[in-house]
Amino acid sequence: GQNIDQPTEMTATEGAIVQINCTYQTSGFNGLFWYQQHAGEAPTFLSYNVLDGLEEKGRFSSFLSRSKGYSYLLLKELQMKDSASYLCAVEDSNYQLIWGAGTKLIIKP
Amino acid sequence: IAGITQAPTSQILAAGRRMTLRCTQDMRHNAMYWYRQDLGLGLRLIHYSNTAGTTGKGEVPDGYSVSRANTDDFPLTLASAVPSQTSVYFCASSAHSLAGGGNEQFFGPGTRLTVL
Numbered sequence: 001g002q003n004i005d006q007p008t009e010m011t012a013t014e015g016a017i018v019q020i021n022c023t024y025q026t027s028g029f030n031g032l033f034w035y036q037q038h039a040g041e042a043p044t045f046l047s048y049n050v051l052d053g054l055e056e057k058g059r060f061s062s063f064l065s066r067s068k069g070y071s072y073l074l075l076k077e078l079q080m081k082d083s084a085s086y087l088c089a090v091e092d093s094n095y096q097l098i099w100g101a102g103t104k105l106i107i108k109p
Numbered sequence: 110i111a112g113i114t115q116a117p118t119s120q121i122l123a124a125g126r127r128m129t130l131r132c133t134q135d136m137r138h139n140a141m142y143w144y145r146q147d148l149g150l151g152l153r154l155i156h157y158s159n160t161a162g163t164t165g166k167g168e169v170p171d172g173y174s175v176s177r178a179n180t181d182d183f184p185l186t187l188a189s190a191v192p193s194q195t196s197v198y199f200c201a202s203s204a205h206s207l208a209g210g211g212n213e214q215f216f217g218p219g220t221r222l223t224v225l
Contacts, residue, residue: 063218
């Protein structure tokens with residue numbers, strides 16, 4: 001079966017750094033996406049990785065290791081507005097996105 | 110219109126009633142998708158359309174139908190609603206249905222549906 005695992009909830013302090021992990025087992029791999037979803041809102045795109053390594057975009061970075069079936073999202077200089085759920089999704093061999101349940105990130109002052 | 114719109118925003122429906130959720134995008138995207146999101150579960154694909162005139166079944170298609178008569182619109186119909194269809198429904202679109210950096214999915218604001 002296809003499976004995406006990520007922690008249910010994490011807590012971090014404003015100004016700190018947090019790493020959200022995602023492991024996956026899917027039928028095929030055509031890329032991994034991270035989305036941000038604030039409570040009561042729609043998911044919005046953060047990053048896309050298809051090759052191994054780190055992709056940096058401002059305060060957010062995403063890492064991929066295809067051989068390990070592993071990715072992480074790194075958030076630096078945390079701000080209160082970063083309180084949200086972070087969704088990991090893998091594009092499988094049928095070009096469909098398989099979604100993790102999401103990680104709720106709580107930022108404390 | 111900018112992006113994707115969905116209607117209604119929320120709805121309370123009696124079990125057994127028929128309901129159509131509307132979705133319209135103005136980005137001329139080829140691919141469109143319907144997901145449901147339930148607490149503790151990831152987004153689950155209900156139906157999709159790779160291009161106007163074609164549709165396909167996702168992970169959880171039972172009890173739902175879709176049509177894609179044109180590029181912009183992708184309505185989702187519940188023929189006879191049941192309480193287990195209580196959920197938040199998101200419509201999404203992408204430029205195309207193939208892998209690549211351009212396959213980012215854009216989401217509508219969602220419809221919160223309660224079936225009693």
